[in-house]
Amino acid sequence: MSGIVHVFKTQGNDILNAIGQHISISLISLLIAAVIAIPLAIILMNHKKTAEFILNVTSVLQTIPSLALLGILIPLVGIGTVPSVIALVVYAVMPIFQNTYSGLTTIDPNLEEAAEAFGLSRSKKLLKFEIPLAMPMIISGLRIAMVMIIGTATLAALIGAGGLGTYILLGIETNNNSLLIIGAVLSAILALIFSGIIRGISKLSLKKIGVIFAALVILIGGVAGYRVIVKPQTTITIAGKMGSEPEILINMYKDLIEQDNPNIKVTTKANFGGTSFLYKALKSGSIDIYPEFTGTVLESLVKTKKGASHDPAATYQLAKKLLKSQENLEYLKPMKYENGYALVVKKSFAKKYNLKTVSDLIAIEGKINAGFDPDFYQLSDGYPGISKAYHLKFGNTQTMESSIRYKAIANDKVNLVDGYTTDPQIQEYDLVALKDDKEFFPPYQGAPLVSEELLTKYPGIRKTLNKLAGKISETDMQKMNYRVSVKHEKAAKVAREYLVEHGLLNR
Amino acid sequence: MIEFKNVYKKYENNDNTAINDLNLQIKDGDFFVLVGPSGSGKTTTLKMINRLIKQTSGDITIDGKNIDDFDIQEMRLQMGYVLQNIALFPNMTIEDNITIQPESLKWSKEKRHKVAWDLLDKVGLKPEDYAKRYPRELSGGEQQRVGIVRALAADPKVVLMDEPFSALDPISRNQLQELVLKLHSEMKMTFIFVTHDMNEAVRLGNTIAVMRLGHLEQIGTRDEIVHNPKNNFVNGFFKNQQNDDKKLKLIIDSQDCQEVDEQDTDLSEEDNVSDLASLLKTRSFALVKSADGRVWKLTTQSLLNYLARDGE
Numbered sequence: 070m071s072g073i074v075h076v077f078k079t080q081g082n083d084i085l086n087a088i089g090q091h092i093s094i095s096l097i098s099l100l101i102a103a104v105i106a107i108p109l110a111i112i113l114m115n116h117k118k119t120a121e122f123i124l125n126v127t128s129v130l131q132t133i134p135s136l137a138l139l140g141i142l143i144p145l146v147g148i149g150t151v152p153s154v155i156a157l158v159v160y161a162v163m164p165i166f167q168n169t170y171s172g173l174t175t176i177d178p179n180l181e182e183a184a185e186a187f188g189l190s191r192s193k194k195l196l197k198f199e200i201p202l203a204m205p206m207i208i209s210g211l212r213i214a215m216v217m218i219i220g221t222a223t224l225a226a227l228i229g230a231g232g233l234g235t236y237i238l239l240g241i242e243t244n245n246n247s248l249l250i251i252g253a254v255l256s257a258i259l260a261l262i263f264s265g266i267i268r269g270i271s272k273l274s275l276k277k278i279g280v281i282f283a284a285l286v287i288l289i290g291g292v293a294g295y296r297v298i299v300k301p302q303t304t305i306t307i308a309g310k311m312g313s314e315p316e317i318l319i320n321m322y323k324d325l326i327e328q329d330n331p332n333i334k335v336t337t338k339a340n341f342g343g344t345s346f347l348y349k350a351l352k353s354g355s356i357d358i359y360p361e362f363t364g365t366v367l368e369s370l371v372k373t374k375k376g377a378s379h380d381p382a383a384t385y386q387l388a389k390k391l392l393k394s395q396e397n398l399e400y401l402k403p404m405k406y407e408n409g410y411a412l413v414v415k416k417s418f419a420k421k422y423n424l425k426t427v428s429d430l431i432a433i434e435g436k437i438n439a440g441f442d443p444d445f446y447q448l449s450d451g452y453p454g455i456s457k458a459y460h461l462k463f464g465n466t467q468t469m470e471s472s473i474r475y476k477a478i479a480n481d482k483v484n485l486v487d488g489y490t491t492d493p494q495i496q497e498y499d500l501v502a503l504k505d506d507k508e509f510f511p512p513y514q515g516a517p518l519v520s521e522e523l524l525t526k527y528p529g530i531r532k533t534l535n536k537l538a539g540k541i542s543e544t545d546m547q548k549m550n551y552r553v554s555v556k557h558e559k560a561a562k563v564a565r566e567y568l569v570e571h572g573l574l575n576r
Numbered sequence: 577m578i579e580f581k582n583v584y585k586k587y588e589n590n591d592n593t594a595i596n597d598l599n600l601q602i603k604d605g606d607f608f609v610l611v612g613p614s615g616s617g618k619t620t621t622l623k624m625i626n627r628l629i630k631q632t633s634g635d636i637t638i639d640g641k642n643i644d645d646f647d648i649q650e651m652r653l654q655m656g657y658v659l660q661n662i663a664l665f666p667n668m669t670i671e672d673n674i675t676i677q678p679e680s681l682k683w684s685k686e687k688r689h690k691v692a693w694d695l696l697d698k699v700g701l702k703p704e705d706y707a708k709r710y711p712r713e714l715s716g717g718e719q720q721r722v723g724i725v726r727a728l729a730a731d732p733k734v735v736l737m738d739e740p741f742s743a744l745d746p747i748s749r750n751q752l753q754e755l756v757l758k759l760h761s762e763m764k765m766t767f768i769f770v771t772h773d774m775n776e777a778v779r780l781g782n783t784i785a786v787m788r789l790g791h792l793e794q795i796g797t798r799d800e801i802v803h804n805p806k807n808n809f810v811n812g813f814f815k816n817q818q819n820d821d822k823k824l825k826l827i828i829d830s831q832d833c834q835e836v837d838e839q840d841t842d843l844s845e846e847d848n849v850s851d852l853a854s855l856l857k858t859r860s861f862a863l864v865k866s867a868d869g870r871v872w873k874l875t876t877q878s879l880l881n882y883l884a885r886d887g888e
Contacts, residue, residue, distance in 0.1 A: 179663035186626055186659075186736070187677050188652030197676065201667040 072247035079557035084236070088255060091232035094150060094225055095218045095263070097289055098157035100282075102214060106162045107207065110169035111195065120170055127163035135160070135224050143228060143346060147355035148308075148338070153225035153232075160221055161214035168210025172203030201275060208271035212264045219260040223252065227342025228350070229308060233259070235340050238311055245554070305523065305530075308338040308347055308356040313553035313560060314408070314491060314515075314546060316340065318360045320564035322517060322534060324574055329533045339560065344369060352396060357523045358534075363388045363403060364513040371395050381407065381512035392518070399524050401531060402538030403516035406491060406546045410451065410510045411502035413488040415478060419501050426506035427459055430485075437463040440483035442471040450511060451487065458509040475500075490543045493550035502543065536573055578602040578625060578734070578766070583634030585620055585790075594620050595631070596790040602768060602783070604733070607760050609769045609781030613813070616787040618770045622736055625768065626655050638734075653681055656727030656735035656765075660742055662719045664711035670696070670722050671707040677730035695725040698762075699755055717748030724756065728763065737769045741776070746851030747842050753779055774814050778802060779846065786810050824852055824864050824874065827882045833864075833872045841865040852879055 077084065113120035135156060142152035176199060184194045200207075223234030233256045240249025270278060307322050309315025316339040323335040338356065341347055348370055350356045363381070366388035367373055373391060378384050381403075389400040412427055419425070422433050430437065445451035446468045456462060463485070469477060474486040475494040488495065490502050517534045524531055549567060552558045568574035578601070585595035595617045602608045610618040623629040624636060627648055636643045643651065656677075664673050674695065675688040683691075693703040699721045711719055720740060727735050737756075741749040757780060760767050771777050777784050778798055785795040786809075794806040805811035825845040827833060842862040843851055852874060855862045861875045 177663070179659055179661040180665060182628065183657065183659055183663040183665075186628055186652060186655070186657035187680070188649040188655075189676070189680055190649060193680055198665045198667055 072245075073251060076247050076251060076557060084251065084255070087231055087233050087235055088259070090225075090230065091219070091222055091234075091256065091259060093289070093292075094153055094157065094230060094232055095215070095222050095259070096285065097150075098154045098161060098218050098222070099211065099215055100285060100289065101154065102158045102161035102165055102218075103211060104286075105158070106165035106210075107169050110166050110173060111200075114170060114173040114199075117174075124163075124167060124170070127166055130159050131163050133159075135221055136227070139224065139228050139342075140345065140349065143349040143355065144353045147353060148229045148341075148346075148350045149355070150225075150230045152228055153222065153230040156224075157218050157221055161218050164213040164217065165207070165210040168206045168213070169203060172206025172210075173199055175206075176202050196275065204271060204275075208267060212267050215263045215267060216260045219256055219263060223256055226340060228346055229338035229341045229356075238342070239340055304334045304336055305358065305527075306336050306338060306356045307358045308341040308350065309359055310344065310347060311340050311342070313493070313550045315360055316560040317546075317549050317553060317564045317567075318515065319358075320561045321537065321568055322358060322360075324565055324568055325533050325536060326530060328574060329529055330527065333527070351398065351518060351520055354520065354522065358517050358519045360515050361400075361518040362408060362513040362515055364409065364511045366392060366400070366518075368511075379508040379511060381508075381514055384512045385514060385516065397521045399519045399521055399531070401517040401519060402535045403514035404537050404541045405539050406541050406543040407512055407514050408489050408491045408543075408546070409505075409513040410445065411488055411490045411505065412455070412485055413478070413492075413495060413500050413502050414485050416499050416501050418484055419503070424501075424503060426504040427455065427461075427509075428506050430461060430463075430503070431459065434461055435464040437485050438465040438467075438483050439463045439485040439487075440467055440469050440474050440477045441487050442474060443468045445487040455509050458507055491546040491550055493547060493554050496547045496551035497555050540571065540573075541567070577604055577639060578768075579635075579637045580621070580624075581635045581637070583624065583636060584632045585617070585624065585629065586632045592790070594790050595624075598634070598790075598792055600785060600792060600795055602766060604766055605764055607757075607767045607769065607780060607782045609771060609777040609784045610787060611771050611774060611777035611781075611784060612787035612793075613772060615789065617790040618772075618787050619738055621787070622738055622768060622770045625734070626652050626657065626736060653677055653730060654732050654734070656730070656732040658720075658723050658727045658735070658737040658740040660739040662711075662716070662723045662740075662743075664719055664722060664726070666711055669708050669710060670701075670714070671703075673711065673722060674726045674729050676726065677732075681730055691729050691731075692725075695728060696722075698759070699725055701725075715748075716744055717752065720744060720748070720752060721755065724752070724759070728759065728765070732765060734766045734768065737767065739770050739772065742772070746847060746854060749776075750843055750847060750851075756780065775846070775848075778814075786813065788813075823847070824849060825866070827852075827874060827878055828864065828866050828872050830882065830885070832878045832881050833874050836863065836871055836873045838863050838871050838873075841871055849879070849882065 109123065110120070113123060138156045138159065139152060142155055146152050146155065180198060184198065189197065222232055223237050225232045226234030226238050233252045236248045236252030240246065240252060270281060305326065307319045309319040319337045319339060323337050326333060326335050341350070341359070344365060347356070347359045351359060363384045367384060371388070371391035372395065373387070378387065385403050392398045392400045412430070414424060422429070424430065441452055446466065447453070452466065467483070474488070475498055477483045478486045478500065479498040488502065494500065495502060519530070519534070545567065549563050552563050553560050565574065580598045580600045583595055583598040584593060586593050598621065610621055612618045620629055624631050625643070627643060665676070671689070671692045674692040678688045678691060692707060696703040696706055701718060701721055706714070711722070714722065723740065727737070741752050744752065753776065756767065769780060778801070781798055783795065784798060784801045786793045786801065788809055794801060794810045801810065802814070805814060823845060824843060824847050827849070828845050841864060842855060843864045845864055845866045847864070852862055856876050856879060861873050864872045864874050866872060
């Protein structure tokens with residue numbers, strides 16, 4: 070609970086922003102879906118076969134997993150609000166269409182006969198009784214759609230559209246329950262509020278509903294138009310994956326680029342979704358730069374027959390070569406730190422037994438009581454592999470959820486865990502990552518992945534970003550991660566302080 | 577004048593011809609009743625006049641002009657229509673229901689308001705009480721009064737009524753029969769009325785057309801039909817209903833009741849014993865008007881005595 074209060078205190082403005090983004094994405098989507106679905110249902114109310122066909126189509130659309138839909142949309146329409154809105158509209162059309170259609174087609178046939186016999190025109194019939202009588206159904210369709218949209222809109226965070234999903238995804242990523250709860254609870258509250266508002270609207274007359282609808286369309290259209298007009302001319306978009314570390318890095322890129330090119334405006338999109346989304350976004354030109362790990366490139370981005378090398382320099386060179394030849398992307402020079410697997414012990418424990426490297430563990434292997442993530446325990450890159458490479462056999466090993474490993478070692482339930490070398494918990498719980506002296510773990514060095522197009526246009530950026538080459542040690546990164554994800558300092562501030570301190574930024 | 581010339585109607589999914597060579601004329605200002613058992617084609621005939629149903633062949637003309645040559649909406653706006661199911665629009669007030677055709681005809685607001693209030697007054701529903709209410713707040717009989725008013729509001733030349741009283745209780749039916757007779761005599765419109773009840777037909781119609789299985793069996797004035805039934809069917813249809821429907825007149829004639837000094841009556845002596853019986857389910861007596869204007873109090877005992885005599 071105190072965690073939640075702390076997040077609210079330190080990030081209140083960001084949360085408000087996220088709520089604003091969430092509401093605007095949801096409302097735009099709902100309006101567009103309504104503008105499509107309601108008139109369509111009205112047009113098709115007397116064409117049963119076509120209506121059923123459309124209903125089937127919208128039901129099929131409904132079954133596309135949202136992640137897949139976003140994945141399809143990125144190469145077509147890029148990232149940010151547009152693909153999110155398209156995806157949400159695709160999902161929202163069906164409940165609105167279905168409810169409007171059944172509302173209109175279940176009207177008492179006697180009323181239809183009466184209206185017909187009175188010589189009412191099609192529009193008179195609609196306005197006088199068909200739409201008013203179908204209104205409860207239409208409204209319930211809108212409510213279903215709204216609740217669904219607000220829930221699904223949390224996924225917009227995955228493609229850089231922001232919203233409350235940012236907190237949910239960040240919470241999942243960093244095992245931070247406060248963030249998760251904030252994101253989830255706020256979106257649930259939003260859903261309730263909007264559902265209530267729609268119910269309130271349903272009690273108004275058709276005329277008033279029309280006025281509200283028109284006002285919303287004009288308002289949203291105006292805001293969108295304003296944004297298009299005032300959009301700055303040259304912008305470079307830098308995105309980063311979930312978590313504090315990419316956010317710190319992209320802020321460093323931004324500061325460095327803006328220092329060397331005062332007329333370029335850099336926008337950052339932090340906490341963008343998974344690797345494949347970023348990679349697609351980069352290839353489609355929606356973003357220009359994002360930091361990527363050498364190990365990840367070889368593992369999942371390029372096609373290679375070779376197994377991962379354990380030499381960092383060789384891994385980087387191979388990744389760079391393959392990215393250039395296969396995708397025409399530039400992979401600039403990596404930073405110093407590696408964010409790979411590591412075996413982590415308490416500092417006091419390391420001191421007591423004089424542990425610096427993994428090899429040092431051999432002498433006390435019987436005393437080790439290890440807690441491992443289930444994946445690490447099974448993967449050949451994890452415990453089985455390292456056990457073979459170093460001829461290690463720990464006295465006792467147990468598996469536990471990754472989220473509680475660090476708590477377990479902090480409370481002396483275990484005395485060794487697996488982790489990532491730059492995890493902020495290493496700093497938080499006074500731990501130390503043992504050096505992988507036999508270079509068993511595949512190397513994960515961070516380096517800027519840049520589109521060829523950007524470097525052709527601004528060749529200076531290569532030099533600018535290479536200023537970070539070989540900079541930032543694992544300890545530096547741990548400390549910065551700790552400040553951002555545990556102490557909730559602003560990533561931009563932490564990044565800038567590092568750059569200034571190391572003479573990379575004049576200020 | 578509305579004229580049917582060699583009109584046939586055949587439904588696609590039915591081998592039988594619904595209307596078979598129908599020829600008839602309906603004079604302006606007539607109270608024209610189409611009567612017949614179910615399946616006789618009387619409702620089909622009615623609905624062909626406003627083109628809710630399209631005839632398969634033959635011509636229907638209004639004042640010599642083929643109905644197919646009219647603009648369908650314009651033509652329908654000039655016709656009133658009363659449905660068996662009443663079908664008032666539940667989302668609209670009584671006044672809005674009544675003025676739905678005048679509104680489509682673009683009458684001014686004041687004129688619409690005046691018509692609605694005048695007509696409500698005419699059918700015995702106080703406009704100040706009823707105009708702003710919704711249909712669900714009204715009883716069935718009241719709703720059908722509004723249904724009739726709605727059909728008259730645009731001052732149509734022709735009013736079509738499709739078994740408008742068959743779903744009502746006997747008291748309401750009786751009152752509404754009187755009401756339409758009154759309205760017809762006052763408003764000089766052509767009323768075309770469909771019913772399966774021969775008594776209703778005889779009570780209301782100036783001209784009666786008896787139909788059976790899509791054929792016109794006989795057409796004529798009330799007297800012609802009653803006194804000179806053209807064939808056994810017409811005679812039998814009429815007789816059967818008369819025999820089935822035993823008149824309250826029989827109870828009054830037996831003097832097994834008291835005369836009272838009341839004006840508000842529930843039934844007339846032309847109504848059936850069954851009407852009295854259903855009324856006495858919830859009450860202990862009913863007031864019945866005889867043809868000479870006297871009012872009689874009929875109790876449950878009168879009914880039982882009558883039935884006992886009838887069984888002897």
